Amino acid sequence: MEREVVAVLGIDLGTSSVKVVLLPDGHSHVRDTRAEVPSAAAPQGREQDVRKIIRALNECLAAFPKQQLRRVTRIGVSGQMHGVVFWKTGQACKWTESESGRMFEPAEVSHLVTWEDGRCSKEFLTSIPQPQSHQSVATGFGCATIYWYLKNSPEFLERYNAAGTIHDYVVAMLCDLKHPRMSVQNATSWGYFNSRDKCWNADILRGSGFPVSLLPEIAESGSTAGSTSCEWFSVPSGTEVGVALGDFQCSVYSCMTDTTDAVLNISTSAQLTFSMPSGFEPPETPNHRSALAYFPYFDGNYLAVAASLNGGNVVATFVRMLTQWIAELGLDVPESTIYTQMIKAALLQSSPTLVINPTIFGERHAPDHLASVSNIAATELSLGHVTRALCCGIIQNLHSMLSAQQLIESGVKRIVGSGSALSRNEVLKQEVEKAFPLPVVYRKDVNSAVGAAMVMLHRM
The missing domain is CATH 3.30.420.40 (ATPase, nucleotide binding domain)
Structure with a gap:
């Protein structure tokens, strides 16, 4: 038997x-x-x-x-x-x-x-x-x-x-x-x-x-x-x-196959992480100004993490704002339709001069540093321009917390992309590949x- x-x-x-x-x-x-x-x-x-x-x-x-x-x-x-x-x-x-x-x-x-x-x-x-x-x-x-x-x-x-x-x-x-x-x-x-x-x-x-x-x-x-x-x-x-x-x-454990991998996860929030060398001990006191945190992993090891409070929730907030505006104009358009159309429109745009700092939820190391928009030009106010600038801003915010240069200097050779917000947003993927000059692979089966x-x- x-x-x-x-x-x-x-x-x-x-x-x-x-x-x-x-x-x-x-x-x-x-x-x-x-x-x-x-x-x-x-x-x-x-x-x-x-x-x-x-x-x-x-x-x-x-x-x-x-x-x-x-x-x-x-x-x-x-x-x-x-x-x-x-x-x-x-x-x-x-x-x-x-x-x-x-x-x-x-x-x-x-x-x-x-x-x-x-x-x-x-x-x-x-x-x-x-x-x-x-x-x-x-x-x-x-x-x-x-x-x-x-x-x-x-x-x-x-x-x-x-x-x-x-x-x-x-x-x-x-x-x-x-x-x-x-x-x-x-x-x-x-x-x-x-x-x-x-x-x-x-x-x-x-x-x-x-x-x-x-x-x-x-x-x-x-x-x-x-x-x-x-x-x-x-x-x-x-x-x-x-x-x-x-x-x-757990999400990192499901996809980090080598210590030279960095993992980028964008779901509700966003995190970019890589593994610290064996034997690393974090500082005894917190650095309140540092955007980089150290999370316990397994076997006494640590992950260096740029943990942003602003990820897919920023895009979702933007979609809800558009839905509310449209409703106030007396129209009824589903959020799913708005999301699909704004991504399509953004794919037609390249790097905008419009700059959106998307930190509407602040950051733990800078709770009072909220969102802003600058370099506003009359020629870049279309839905596509704004959506592209928003997605660019989400990635640039992460990059400001943990740069490509820092990853390379730490021995990172590849970025593994995961998370529901990243997997369904081609514009975010494009902005990741612009900001980080490393091979990027996307995993659909990554989850906690x-x-x-x-x-x-x-x-x-």
Whole structure:
């Protein structure tokens, strides 16, 4: 009798969608979460309904044939970094039966405050303690958000006794963890974490009244968090679950085949990264003015990262603006049509003299440096000209954070392009190839769910 081939499930809980992939088959399902909700606490807040995120996850799992899920022996999980969700252990979810199998739904859980959250002003960030870490603290970081609640709504924190990223929450529910476990990757993204010593800045936090009991236990990136406490859909009870990982690191893991590769990802935001030499240690204190950050990777290694807050979200904002203008003129044109037509028009234009600095969301190293338009000429106001200038600006902004010369001097020989915004935008691709005089290859199968599954395949 032939032995059935085992499989690994990879899950990514992204900013706008959930993706689940099965390896080695490669079968996958994606669902948009549509989870954005208004923030009652702060006008600049960006929050998501955890119930909608888990509903999308459940829909992805339900779409797989049961016989495929019965073969799963390991689960890898990644998700959007920096954000924080709070829950009450023992009451954070309820398990129910459905036609597709056993699944959980959120119960005593807060909204997810995402990485895009803007409630922590520059003034607020200067009022909280400085971290003992190579990583600066920015708005949208988990610890900064907790400080905000501590100072503005302490009664909110009293409702909960655990916190983590959205993917930490999922792992904790699957494994029935009494106290969540967080990878070094996710902990660094929260701030107030020393990645050299692999520990929280507990003394600094405790001294300022921070509720350190909310902080998760730390685990090595790539290690096991636990095993499923019961059958989940048709995934067997006792299946190994990896500690939740950063979506960025997992996307890099899925496509960086050589240490001389740089990876350019443009999805909601944008990142350009390359691998630092083995043995590299980041500085002990943050450089607030530097656009380059160092993200923990695997095996004690680091990635040098230009992490921009302005990527596909800038293009999406431009499309929404055009849609609104057209609606105000009494017309109804779908966003998809507007996007297609503006890209077509931009492909007919070459390098514009119109200059758009597209940083409408600021940058972590320069939060007050917002967008601007210059060199405006009457001859370059067509949709094609403006779209071309906008795409050029997105790439030039990244280039200002990490230049082609820096990549070459660091030994980079090739750029691997990935991300939904880049894959569907030929104008962005052209601007990448203009700005970076290196071979560029584009990968369609690059995603964090695949990377999370690959980690569990290769590293356990």
